[in-house]
Amino acid sequence: APALARDTIQIAGSSTVLPFASIVAEEFGNSFPQFRTPVVGSGGSGGGLRQFCQGVGPNTIDIANSSRPIRPNELANCKSNGVTEVIEVKFGYDGIVFASRSDSANYALEPRHVFLAGAAQVPQNGRMVRNPYTRWNQIDPSLPNQEILLVIPGSNHGTREVYEETVVHPGCHSFAEVKAMDSSARNNFCNAIRTDGRVVEVAGDYTETLARLDAQRNALGVFGLSFYDQNRDRLQVATMSGVTPSLETIASGEYPVSRPLFFYVKNQHVGVIPGLLEYSLYFMSEEVGGDGSPLEAAGLIPMPSNERRDVIRSVRARTIMQ
Amino acid sequence: MTPSDSEQTKTQQPDLMDLAQKRDLMQQRVAASLKRRHASEKRFRLYGMAAVTVALSFVAILFITILSKGLPAFWQATLTLDVYFDPEIIEIDEKPVRQPGESDGAFQQRMLAWQTDLGFVNFNRIILNSLAEVLPEAPRYQRDAMRLVTSGERFGLRQLVEDNPAIVGQTLRLKLLADANVDVWLKGNIDRSLPDSQQQLSARTRAWADELAERGIIRNQFSTALFMNADSRSSLASAGLAGAFMGSLMMMLIVMFLAVPVGVASAIYLEEFAPKNRLTDLIEVNINNLAAVPSIVFGLLGASVFILWFKLPLSAPIVGGLVLSLMTLPTVIIATRSTLKAIPPSIRQAALGIGASKVQSVFHHVLPLAIPGILTGSILGVAQALGEAAPLLLIGMSSFVASVPGSPFDQSTALPVQIYLWQGNELRNFFEARTSAAIIVLLALMISLNALAIWLRRHFETRW
Amino acid sequence: MNTMQVSFGEKKDNAAQAEHAVKMSARDVKVFYGDNEALHGINMDILENEVIAFIGPSGCGKSTFLRCLNRMNDTIDTARVTGLVTLDGKDIYDRSLDVVQLRAQVGMVFQKPNPFPKSIFENIAYGPRLHGLVDNKRDLDEVVESSLRRAGLWDEVKDRLEAPGTGLSGGQQQRLCIARAIAVSPEVILMDEPCSALDPIATSIIEELIDELKGSYTIAIVTHNMQQAARVSDKTAFFHLGNLVELNDTREIFTNPQDSRTEDYITGRFG
Amino acid sequence: MNTMQVSFGEKKDNAAQAEHAVKMSARDVKVFYGDNEALHGINMDILENEVIAFIGPSGCGKSTFLRCLNRMNDTIDTARVTGLVTLDGKDIYDRSLDVVQLRAQVGMVFQKPNPFPKSIFENIAYGPRLHGLVDNKRDLDEVVESSLRRAGLWDEVKDRLEAPGTGLSGGQQQRLCIARAIAVSPEVILMDEPCSALDPIATSIIEELIDELKGSYTIAIVTHNMQQAARVSDKTAFFHLGNLVELNDTREIFTNPQDSRTEDYITGRFG
Amino acid sequence: MSNLVLMTLLLMVMALAYQLGLTRSKRVAVTTNGTGFRMHSRPTYHGMLVAFWAVVPAAAIFAVWSLAQPGIINALVLAQLPPEFQPTTDTEQRILLRRLANLASGFGLTEEAADYELAAAAYLNQLHGIGRTLMTALMAAVAATALVLAWRRIEPHLRARNQMESIIRWLLIICSTVAILTTVGIVLSMLGEAFRFFTFVNPLDFFFGTTWNPRFSTVGTDGQTGFGMLPLLWGTLMIALIALAVAIPVGLMAAIYMAEYAPSKVRSTAKPIIEVLAGIPTIVYGFFALITVGPFLNQLGASFGLEIRTTSALTAGVVMGIMIIPFISSLSDDIITQVPKAMRDGSLGLGATKSETIRKVVLPAALPGIVGAILLAASRAIGETMIVVLAAGNSPVLTANPFEAVSTMTVTIVNQLTGDLDFASPQSLVAFALGLTLFVITLLLNVVALVIVRKYREQYE
C-alpha cells in the first residue's frame, strides 16, 4: 500500500476538551466497526491549533479541540499553510468553579473578593497600594478567617483568560479608581497578580491544583466543573455572587464563570481520513452529548437543542470558516 | 668517582648524622598524628556509608510510597454473573462466511454489515437481565443498577458473540468488571460517611454494591484488564496498560538498536581513530552539549524534523523511538568514551606490535574489555529514555489511544505518558492507585532491564 | 655459556655485624592467594642497619615476602598471611599495631615505577605532609631537595619541580619513587627490584645511596641481578618455589653456598 | 667503586659479518614529541640476521628510536618522525606501505610486560590467527607450544594454558610477551629492555633464545645492562642525549671505544 | 513481495556472497601457497568485502526507488485520467490520489466510486506491481553484477582488509556525524521561530529584563512586555545548584565507599539499586516532591521557625538531587575503580591511610572523569522539566531565597508551548527563544568545562 496511508482520525488540543473527546472517540470506535478509534492528544488549545495549522496531509492532525474560539491571526496562519477549509464546531459549555478542601472553610465569594485577594495592588482611599490583605476576613468579615492562598491556572491556560474576564475584571472594575483609567492601563492593573507567594499559578492540569490543596489546607483553587464533580468528596465548591455552580445554573447562564467549547475540523481531510465527518456528527448527536448522555455524566454542560440543531446543520453542510 | 660526586657525598654527611634523631622525632610526630588521622579515616568511611545509606533509603522511601499506593490497584472489584445471551435481544443473522470466488472487498462489505447489525444489539439489556437474577429490584431502578457494571462490558459481550455466535441462547458464567466508582466505594477509597451530595454513587447503588460484596458476587479479583486492555475513558474501570506497554517496548527496541550501536560506533571513532584537532574538539563539545540539552527540545526537533520533514506519522512509536534515540545517543557516547579511555594503552600497543591493524586492535582487544562499561552506560541511557515523557508530549504521544499498536507506525502512547495521563484523570479516587500501579509496571520493566544488564556485566566481567 | 664474575662492595667486618640487633623477624610465614599457597613457611631475621637482598627465580615469592614486611599484602583481597612477623620485637600483624605507623617505619619502593599524577614536588612532599613531618614551606622545600639529591635526581629535575612526575622517563620515575620513600625517613626500606628500569649510571647512583643509607637504615632489596645483590648487600636470602632455601652473609652465599640449589642458581646452572 | 667485567658470547668472525645485507637503515631520523626534539638525526644501518644492542643512559632516546623502526611512534599523538627509515630498501614511512604488514615483519616486545587480558593460549594464538599463519587447531597448538618453549615458559604454564595471562608473575608475563612476538615469526624483532623484569635464569633463557634466533632473524635490543649487550649483540649503538654517539662491533665498543663519552659511560665514569 | 521478504533475501545474498568470497580467497591462497607468497588479507576480509559490494548497491537502489516510486506512479496515474476529471488544485489532487489509493487497496472507502476512479485505481495497482517487479529485477541484477565483480577481484595482492577497514572507518565516521546532525537539526528547528519572536520583542528586553509576566495577546496588543528571562535563568540555576549540592556529596561519597570500602557483595547490590533512581520517570519524582518531600520540608522548616513553601526551589532541587545521584555515583564509581592499583600502593606504602590515599591520590587522578560525571548530572538538572513543573511552584520571580517558589526555563518552554496561547504570538514563540538560549548556555558551559578539564589533564599526563 502507499506509504502515506492513515486511516485513524488524529485529534489534539485543549486539555479541557480532552476527556469529552476521548469518550466520544472511544464510543465512536466501539460503535462503528468500519472505523478505527480516533486518537485524541492534548497539549492545550494553542498547541492543538498549532499542529492543526501546520498544513494538510497525513502527518498533520484532522481535528483541533479548543476551549476558546480560534483567533483571526491563527486562522490566517492556517490559510497561509494551506489549511484553507476549517469547519468550526461548538459542542457545549464548560464551567469554572472555585473550590476548597472539604475540611476547610466554606467560601461565598464575590468577584470583588477574588480580585482583592489576588491583585498586586489594590485601590485604597483613592491611591493604589501594595496588596495588604493576608487573610480572607480582612477583605470581607463574612469570609472565613483563613490565610489567603489562591491557586489559579497559569497564563498558558484558556481557563485563566476566563477567570480574568469573568471574575477578576468585574471585581476590579467595581472600584471607581479603576474605572477612571484608560482601557489598556486598566487591563494591566487588573491582571497584575501579587508575587508574594499567595497566588500560585498552576501550569499543569487540575490534578496539580488538587495536589496543592492536599498539601495546603487553606488553599482555594480554580477547577473545571467536571473535575470538581468527580472529586466532590474532597472538594467543596464556593458560591459566586450567591450562585452555586451546577449544570443547571451554568446552562442557564445564572452562574457567570463559563465558556463555550469547540473543535475544528479540517475539511480537506474529510473523505480522505475515513470517518472524519461521521465522528463530528456523532459527537454532536443527542445520544452522545445531550441530556443524560455520557458526556453530561463526564461534566459537559450540554447545548440547548436549537443551538445543537444549528451546529449539526452547519457540519452537514461542511460550512467553511471565512 | 668524579670530584663533584664526592663533594656531594660530603655535604650530605652531617645530614646523615642526625638522621637517627630526626627519624625518632618523625616517628613521634607520626604517632602524634595517628589519632587525628584515624578519626578522620573513620569519619570518611562513615560519610561513605551514610551516603550509600541515604541513597538506598531514597530508593526505599520511593518504592514504599509507590508500592503501598499502587499494589491494591492490581485487584479490582469484579462481578461474577450468569449471563443469558437472550436470542430475543440478540437478533442477528448468521455470521457471514466467505464464499468461494467472493472478492476481498465484497466479503469485507458483508462482514461490516453484520458487525453493524451486531452493534445495534442492546447488550446493556442483557447485563441488566443478569443483574436482575441477583437483584430483583434492578429493572425498576435501571440507572442505579447499570452503575454497578462498568460501561465497557457491553462491548466485551459483543465481542464474545462476534467471536462465537453459537453462544447466543446459552447462559455463561462471566466475570464483569465493576464500575470504577463501585471499586472506589468498596475499597474505601472514598469517605463512606460523606453525605449523598458528596458521593459519586447513589445511595441505592452503594447499598447494592455492599450487598453483592457480602454475598460474594462482587469480589476483589486480580485485574487482567490492567494488562490486557488499552486505555479507556468511557469505561474507566477497564482502562489498562497494554497499549502503553507495547508502545514503550517498541520505542525501547528502537533505542537499543539505534542509539546503542550508533553511539558506541561514534565513541569508538572519536576515541580511537579521530585525529585530535579543532573538528573533533567541536564534536566533543557538541556531544557534551547534546547531553545537556533539555529533553523537551528534542521534542521540538522530533516534531519539526521527523514529522514535518520526513513525514512520519504522529503519535507513533517510530517517531518516539527516533527522538529518544537521539536523546540517548550522547549518554551512550560519553559513557563509552570514558570506558575506552580507561583501557590501558599497553593493550593497544601489544596488539599493534604483533601486527594487528588499528581496527583489529580495537575490535579484538579494546572493545571486549569495554563491554561492561558500555553496558552500564547504555542501560543508564535506555532506562532514562524509558522514563522520559516530556519530548513525547510534543510529538503527539500524549494522546488518548484506545487500541494496542500492532506496529511502530501505529498510534500509541508510552508508559510514562500513560502515567502522566492517568495522574491527570478527573476521577482521582480511582486513578491515584491506578497511576501508582502503572508506575509499578514501569519500574518493574526498568528493573528487569537493569537486572539483565547486571547479569550481562557480570557475565563479561567474570571472564577475567 | 657466559661467564659472570661477582665482585663485592666493601663490607664492615663480621664482628661488627654480629652486634646488630634483630630489626625484623619472620616465623613460619605463609602467604596464600586464595587457595594457592605462595610462601610455605618462611623463617628469617633481618638485622638492624643491614642490607639484605632477596634473590631467586621469577615467581618464587620474593615480592610476596617483601610485601609481608609492611603488610602491603593487606591491599590484595585474596591474599592471606599466617605466621609471625615482628618489627623491633612487636608483632606487626597484631591488632593493636597501627598499619599506618608501620608503613611510615617500613617504607616501600615498587617494581614498576608508580609516581602520583602530581607534580614532582608534590610527589615528594606527599609523605612529609601526610605525616605532619614539616611545619612550614621552607622545611618542606628542604626535605624535597635533600630527598631528590639522595636519589640522584635533583640536577635533572630542579628546574621543573612543577612538571608532572608522570612525564619523566622510566628511570627517572623510579628514582622519583625512591626519593619519595626516603622523604619520610623510615627505619626500614623495602625495595622491589628498584633498579630494574634503570640504566647502569642510575643504578650505581642508587647503589651508592643504599651503601650510604645502610648505616642508619635497614634495607631489604629484591633483585634479579645477582651482581647487584653481591655489591650492595650484607646478607642474601635465596628463595625458591616459595621456600627460603638459604640465608647467609652475602660473601658466603656467593663463594660458598651450602645448598646445592643455591649453588646451581648462582652459577647459572639452574632452570 | 664496583668493578664490572665484561665477557662476550661466541661471535661469527668479522669476515662473515661483512657479508650481511642491510636489513634496516635510518637516515637523519629525528623525532619530535610536540615541539621537543627527542632524537637529533640518527643514521644507522642494521644488518640482516644480526643482533644490535642500543645502550645509553636513561632518557637518551633508545626506546624512541626503537619505536621508529616499526612505526609504533605513530600511536603517540604528539610524536612526529622525520627522515628516512627503510626495511629491505623500502621506505617504511611510505604511504603505499602497509603499516600492519610492517609490524608483522618487525615485531616488538615492550619494556613493561603487557599480556592481553585473555588466556595464556589466546595470548600466543592471537598473532598466528590474525595473520592466518595456521590452518587448523593442531597447527595452532604447535605454534603456541613451540613459541612458549622458546621463551622458556612452557614448563611453567603447560598445565594452565587456559589461565589468564595477566595472572602470571612479572617475569612470566614478560616471557609470555616474548613468546607472543615470536609466534608470528617476524623478520626483525625489536626488544625494549625485554629482560628488565626477569631474573638471571629467565634472562639467560632469553639470551640463549636471542642467540638461537639470530641466524634467521634480525634483532634490535634496548638494554640498560651492558653485560647483556656485550653477551648477546654483534653490534652495539651508544645513544646519548638524543644522539647516536657511536655504533660499532660490540667487541670494539667495549674494548676500544672511539668516543670519550662512550668510554666514560661503559667504564661507569659517566653521570 | 513485501519489503520484509526483500530484506530477508538481501540478507541471504549477503551470507552467500560472504561464503563465495571466503571460498575463492581460500582457493587463491592455496594456489599461491606453493609459490611461497602470502595473501595480503585473511579470507574473512575478502568474504566481507564481497558481501558488502553484493548488498550495499542493491540496498541503495531500494532506498532511492522507494523514495521516487510514489511520485512517479502518481504522476503516471494522473496523466492517464480523462482531462475532465483532472484535479485543478493541489488539495483536490491529494484527495483524489488518496481515494484512488483506498480504492486500489480495497479498504476504507465508504462512498461510491466513479468508473474513471475504478479504472485509475486498477491502473495504480498495475503500476505498483510493475514498479515492484522492476525494482526487484534491478536489485537482483545489480547485486549479482557487483557480487561477480567483487568476487573476481579477489587475488593475493588485493588489500581486502584495508578496504574493509576503511569501510568500517567510514561507517564509524557516519555514526559520529549523527550527533552533529542532531545539533544542526535542533538549532534549525528553533532558529526561525526564535527570530520571529525577536521581531516582536526587543532582544535586550528579553535577555536582560528582570520581570517575566507575558500576558495574553488579546489583553492589549501593546502588552509585549514582561519577557525578561533573568528570573527564569536564575530559577534554573538555583534549582540546579541545590540539586548538585544534594547529589555531589551523596553521590561522590557513595561512589567512593562502593569503590574503595564496600565488600564486593555490597557494591554489586547497592550499585544497581542506586541506579534505579536514574530510571524512575521524572513525573514520579514530581509527585513524590509534591506529596511527600514538599510537606516534609515545610514542616521541617516550621520546626526551625523557617517558612519553607511546599513548592519551592528547595523542594524541586532536593528531589532533582535525588534523581541525579546515580549519574554521579555510578560513573564516578567506575572511574575510581579504574585508577591503577599501583597508584594506591604507592600511597599506602608511604603510610597513608585509606582515606588519605583516596582524597589525595585517587580522587585527583580520577578528577577529570568525575568532573565529566558531575557535568552530565548538572546538565540533567538544568534540562529537567517534569519535576520542576510540579515542585518548583512556577513563580517566575527574582528571589535569592531558596524557600520561595521559582520557575525555570524548561518549565516555561512547556507552558508556553502546550497551553492555550495563540501559537503565532510572541507568548508562544518565546518558547523557541528560550530553548535556543538554553542551548547556547549549556554550550558555553560545556566549552568552559572542556577547557578546564583539558588544562587539568595536561598538568598531570
Ligand SMILES: Nc1ncnc2c1ncn2[C@@H]1O[C@H](COP(=O)(O)OP(=O)(O)OP(=O)(O)O)[C@@H](O)[C@H]1O
Ligand atoms: N595478586 C596475586 N594474585 C594471585 N597470585 C599471585 C599474585 N601475586 C603473585 N602471585 C603468585 O604468587 C607467586 C609468587 O609471586 P611473586 O610476585 O612474589 O614472585 P617474584 O619472586 O616477585 O617474581 P618476579 O621476579 O617475577 O617479580 C607466583 O606464582 C605468582 O603467580
Ligand SMILES: Nc1ncnc2c1ncn2[C@@H]1O[C@H](COP(=O)(O)OP(=O)(O)OP(=O)(O)O)[C@@H](O)[C@H]1O
Ligand atoms: N610519549 C612521550 N611524550 C613526550 N615526551 C616523551 C615521550 N616518551 C619519551 N619522551 C621523552 O623523550 C626522551 C627520550 O625518551 P625515551 O623513552 O626514548 O628514553 P630511553 O632511552 O628509552 O629511556 P629509559 O632507559 O628510561 O627507558 C625523554 O626525555 C623523554 O622524557
Ligand SMILES: [Mg+2]
Ligand atoms: Mg616480584
Ligand SMILES: [Mg+2]
Ligand atoms: Mg626506554
Ligand SMILES: O=P([O-])([O-])[O-]
Ligand atoms: O487545555 P486548555 O486549552 O483547555 O486550557
